[in-house]
Amino acid sequence: MRALLIILRLGIKEIYSLARDPVLMGLIVYTFSVSVYTVADGVETELRDAAIAIVDEDDSVLSHRLRGAFLPPYFKPPVIIGIADIDEVLDSSRFTFVLDIPTKFELGVQRGRLPAIQLNVDATAMSIAGNGAGYITSIVEQEVARFMSRAEPGAAAAANLQIRVKYNPNLEAVWLNAVMEVVNNIIVMAIILSGAAVIREREHGTIEHLLVMPVTAAEIMISKIWANGLVIVIAALLSLQFVVNWGLGVPLRGSITLFAFGAAVFLFSNTALGVMLSTFARSMPQFALLAIPVIVVLQLLSGSLTPLESMPETLQWIMQLSPATHFVRFSQAVIYRDAPIILIWPELAIMFGIGCLFFAMALSRFRIAMGTR
Template structure:
């Protein structure tokens, strides 16, 4: 029994010493430290404040061939923040096409002559919208907002005419749209973008840092010294994962406190302890990809390229940018094999929805199962290459 305790004590001593060594090596790599600090602070701030999924200040030019009160009323409905009125077109349709071709406008509203007189006479009238959809998302939003504005204008004119014909008696039947927006009632893009960027940065470093720590040993020639020491391959590898996990958790805590809650006022409705526990599980398991990379790459440049090769498909298949329902069936099937997909579901579930283990246990179980396979594969490959 005493011998077993001595062995256990020696094992933990080696673990502590090797983990301390990883922290010291990281502290000496000031470029990597700067990158980590930037990623968990400035990068998340820029993503939250500078990226919007809404239509903002779309440049609008108007070709008003009627010049009536009705046309002016319709033009006046295209207001900020969605549209920015940039001026009237005076030289006809050719000028409108020229502005669109040069990228000087996004939307051209073309109101025909006799627009008001046709409305007063009850004659159906048409207006033309020309929209630059080089950016398909913004173009779709501009088209949707414009259609809603024009539809509301037409409905109000028709209702006013019917009201006048009935002498003001009675009321017209209507449907009241009484909807509720949950979890993000103001539909604030900042909340979504900052949380998404934080989870993305965690994933990036979970792959990059353990791989970089191991390959750094290769470049400096110290890996041979470790292999001839009385350390097992697990004692060489595990402190790298452990130390980098601690660094990522510290960066995550700083980002939550200073950026998400401090600057963007993102409400954290769930348990922070649960969030950090799931983040620890995710980082540990995803680090298996870093171990795989470290057994293939020969220098840090190759680590960077291979990290991009692994990370990019994980990001696009996570469901953060494209809803799973919008993906082809075969791509959706592959998405379920990405641990990042489950991490994003649990992250948003905890931070914005206040969900607990009773709601998220399926995602946690799937992430743990996938992570166990990934980490086990990385560990097996590492032992085969360096193994003892």
């Protein structure tokens, strides 16, 4: 009971100290409000208002059908250009796509000659280029099939593909970006706040006061972990409710209570990592130089920005040692798919296990750096 009371009082002191730091408080508010909204609403990965030009060398009924098939909101109204202008409009970045319909294209389709139609893509905008090429391919195939079905009324499709989209029926990128931005900010702030707590004690000279008091290194560490973790969990929950759900209109299908519990388990490991990094630094600039590479790696390879399955297998195995990877899976399962705890308890167990390992390493390093027991 004495140890718990010490940890509670030290944690309350940590919260008071954080509240009196306007820079860190401003960073927390900005990170979980403005940052989440601007990134989620401003970064679009789906196709929208893409600029397309068409070279119509056929000038047939089918080519006119293709010209009229590219509609908002995916494409801007197509612009008809000459074949000699293709290189110029692509070099000047006026259009992302240029579709070249060759002469006798309709005749070749009717006679079953499988004529080629050329799509030129400006791949400097990689995400739009990849998605747009897929959209254009589908549109061309559908229009040609409809044209042939009208020309040959007896022809029928070999199969009818029915697409069912779950969890994000309109394929809105903001639904993914908003929640993943909150998750990424939890990853970042866990390291920054816990590390800054140790550096702040050292810079203000209060760490020496703690060391001469009848408290252990473990009690100091645990107090900093729970205090900073509590602040981050509260900020994340407020961000989910007011910014993601109300501001951006993203539905939160899963249990917020379960998400908060999983975030607390994750913060146990990530804040311990932040404390360990702080023991290698003597000032905030040094800590920043150590933390930034770690944060970048955790964010880029956790699966929040790109699917983990698309990474090399060796890297996938390595990232299983990162709690951020399991927290991303946990968050997506709970928030998007309303997964119950019986399905996601392995992720919680792994995060807790990694957290215990990080805590032991951080405690050992903290004792060495502070010269305490």
